[in-house]
Amino acid sequence: MINTMNDPKKNPVDANPTGSVPKVVVSRLSLYLRELQHLVRDGHETTNSKHLGQLLGVTAAQVRKDLAYFGQFGYPGIGYRCQELIVEFKRILGTSEPWGVALLGMGNLGRALLRYRGFASQGFRISAAFDVDEQLIGQTVEGIKVHSMAALPIKVPQLQIKLAMIAVPAVAAQEVADQAVESGIKGLLNFAPMTITLPDHVQSVGIDLAIELEQLSFAVVTHGRKT
Amino acid sequence: MINTMNDPKKNPVDANPTGSVPKVVVSRLSLYLRELQHLVRDGHETTNSKHLGQLLGVTAAQVRKDLAYFGQFGYPGIGYRCQELIVEFKRILGTSEPWGVALLGMGNLGRALLRYRGFASQGFRISAAFDVDEQLIGQTVEGIKVHSMAALPIKVPQLQIKLAMIAVPAVAAQEVADQAVESGIKGLLNFAPMTITLPDHVQSVGIDLAIELEQLSFAVVTHGRKT
Secondary structure, eight states: OOOOOOOGGGOHHHHSTTOOOOHHHHHHHHHHHHHHHHHHHTTOOEEOHHHHHHHHTSOHHHHHHHHHTTOOOOBTTTBEEHHHHHHHHHHHHTOSSOEEEEEEOOSHHHHHHHHOSSSGGGTEEEEEEEESOTTTTTOEETTEEEEEGGGHHHHHHHTTOOEEEEOSOHHHHHHHHHHHHHHTOOEEEEOSSSOOOOOTTOEEEEOOHHHHHHHHHHHHHHHHHHO | OOOOOOOGGGOHHHHSTTOOOOHHHHHHHHHHHHHHHHHHHTTOOEEOHHHHHHHHTSOHHHHHHHHHTTOOOOBTTTBEEHHHHHHHHHHHHTOSSOEEEEEEOOSHHHHHHHHOSSSGGGTEEEEEEEESOTTTTTOEETTEEEEEGGGHHHHHHHTTOOEEEEOSOHHHHHHHHHHHHHHTOOEEEEOSSSOOOOOTTOEEEEOOHHHHHHHHHHHHHHHHHHO
């Protein structure tokens, strides 16, 4: 799953020896990647830091500073080659190869995530689902087999799964996270608006849906102020 | 719902006459707000552009540039007063007063959103739910009454709802969006990984869950490269 990197120039750890890329810079890397994918779709072969910056609402200097965390990109007089940056950014983000993802919890959120169509195109595939409900265990939902949560320690290594999405009720989130970690999961996506305590070697990302509503609120009131 | 702004210095439209604040700047405003809320919770009374920038992984200059879109903040020799910025940012984002939100679709995603605990603390309350399923209509789920989708044109003005979350299957999303717009909804949060066509006076925000998985992927591979 993890790319072997033979070229030390391109190794993000070498480009940034402290290893501490700010989270917001990494999140902009995803946004740059989406814009580059759109540019390629629209027939563009090259772009530059000014244009990329405009698409994201940051300065050209910020784009160059962001990219400098990860290595040297771009060509004098040409700028960036879109397709090349896409390949590089996917390599940096770790999505050059598809990831199998475990879905923990087959309640309403779990079933909604199973039906979500936006994962596959970016290199993520839910490869197994887990629940504690005896009625669900053994069933196949949306083509995915539901296993017992007790089977995590067997299935996670067997299917070489490294990432999991926690879609259980908040009260059960910490216990399920602990089980996932013990089974070998290295990264957890947490939808519960609460903090989960994890050992240092396990990474997590929490989702704050209220931020999206704030963005919508701003758009609506700003439009209201203008008209 | 929309604040009356008597102080022209603080009016975002005046601060930025074109009205075109880049979306990414607005999204950073939400992130600044979260960090300020954490700072206040941790007992901090003031902060500055360098510190706020560090928390978000942007330069102090970028923080000042971002804030300049919305007005003049801060005091010489003091920096920013956290509580004051929180009040200002909420006013700018339009969340000083709570919003009622319509939930369109009571399937798995809709029910998961109804149980989501992260909205209320930021000023959003699901005030009515709608579905086409006759079995659901009239029921009360998580304390929220489920109305017929056909009742949108009556309930939306009656309850003075301006925002809606679309949680219907992708094939029905455009039709439901059209009904919401006709009923007077001004802003739509769209969870389907597809574009909805809307008239100019209606705002929308789409959610890309794959970006969150990319961030997790990066954290996991980066940790793997370091150890």
